Every structure is written in C-alpha cells, then in structure tokens.
Amino acid sequence: MELTFSLDDLPAAASFILANAQHRILLFDAEMGVGKTTLIRELVFQLGGGRVGGSPTFSIVNEYEIANGAAAYHFDLYRLKSEAEALDFGIEEYFYSGSYCFIEWPDKTPNLIPNSNTLISIELLENGDRKLQIRN
Numbered sequence: 001m002e003l004t005f006s007l008d009d010l011p012a013a014a015s016f017i018l019a020n021a022q023h024r025i026l027l028f029d030a031e032m033g034v035g036k037t038t039l040i041r042e043l044v045f046q047l048g049g050g051r052v053g054g055s056p057t058f059s060i061v062n063e064y065e066i067a068n069g070a071a072a073y074h075f076d077l078y079r080l081k082s083e084a085e086a087l088d089f090g091i092e093e094y095f096y097s098g099s100y101c102f103i104e105w106p107d108k109t110p111n112l113i114p115n116s117n118t119l120i121s122i123e124l125l126e127n128g129d130r131k132l133q134i135r136n
Contacts, residue, residue, distance in 0.1 A: 001134040004125070007035070013132060014042040021118040022136040025095060027106040030122035035130060039122070040074050040102045047072055047100065060089065072100040077108040086112055 001020050005013040017026070017039075026043075028036040045051055048067030062074045073094050080086055086109045094101055095114050106113055119135040 003132045004129050005132065006129050007038075010035075010039065010042050011046070013130070014039060014046050016132070017043060017120060017134065018046060020134050020136075021120075023116045023118045024098065024100045025114050025117040026100070026102050027113065027117055027119045028102065028104050028122065029106070029119060031124065034122050034124045036104045036122065037074075037076075039120075040104070043100075043102060044072055044074070061091075061094065066100070070099060071097070072102065073097075075101065075103045077103065077105040080105075080108045083109050083112055 001016075003013060003016050028040070030036050041051070044064050044066065049064040049072060060076060060079065064072045064074065066072045075091075075094075077086065091109065091112060095112070103113070119133075121133040121135070123131045125131055
C-alpha cells in the first residue's frame with residue numbers, strides 16, 4: 001500500500017497507517033530528517049495519547065499512555081551500538097507486551113525485531129511531499 005502526502009496531510013497519513021497496519025510493531029525506515037518522529041507523534045495522538053514531545057534519541061524509548069490506559073512505546077535506536085545494549089534495557093519485553101511499538105532505526109536490532117511487524121518506508125520527494133509505503 002502506498003500514499004503520497006504533504007506535511008499538511010500528516011493526520012491523514014497517520015490514519016492511513018492505523019487503518020492498514022496489521023501489526024502493533026511498526027518499523028519506520030527513512031533517512032534522517034524525513035519526518036519519522038513527527039509522524040509517530042501524530043500516531044500517538046490519534047491513539048488517544050494527546051500531543052507528545054520529541055524523539056527518544058537520548059532515552060532510547062518513550063512510553064505514552066493512550067486510550068483506555070493502554071501504553072504505546074516509541075523507540076529511537078539510532079544511538080545503539082549493539083543488540084546486546086537493547087537486550088540490557090529489556091527491549092524484548094516491550095516488543096512482546098501487545099502494545100504499539102513505533103521503532104525508528106530498526107536496522108540497529110535486526111535479530112530482535114519480531115517477525116510479525118509492519119514496515120513503514122518513507123521517502124522524501126523533490127517537491128517536499130513524502131511517499132509512504134506499508135508492508136505487513
């Protein structure tokens with residue numbers, strides 16, 4: 001599934017993801033600066049989490065309360081040096097919690113990512129729009 005959107009269409013892009021993602025583990029594949037964090041903030045908002053802050057670059061994971069008291073987790077794995085570092089903070093517990101897990105830079109932990117996941121690829125187009133592809 002594919003969608004082209006502008007930053008003004010961010011709510012529609014998030015709705016498209018939530019309607020078409022078949023898993024709660026969502027992997028975000030995009031270059032730095034394309035808008036992964038901004039899109040994830042909109043996803044959390046649409047799940048009932050209110051407006052949230054920035055990327056968990058330094059904390060690695062942020063937890064958000066969403067509708068009905070459930071949790072959603074936002075991971076920024078960019079700074080990880082090894083999969084062992086991810087295991088040390090209990091990444092697998094998050095992945096198998098049944099909660100939404102939004103993961104930036106999933107290529108840092110390829111052997112730890114559950115097979116049941118949805119890959120969200122985002123490409124910046126020349127006109128400033130984004131092309132989003134969903135693979136379940």
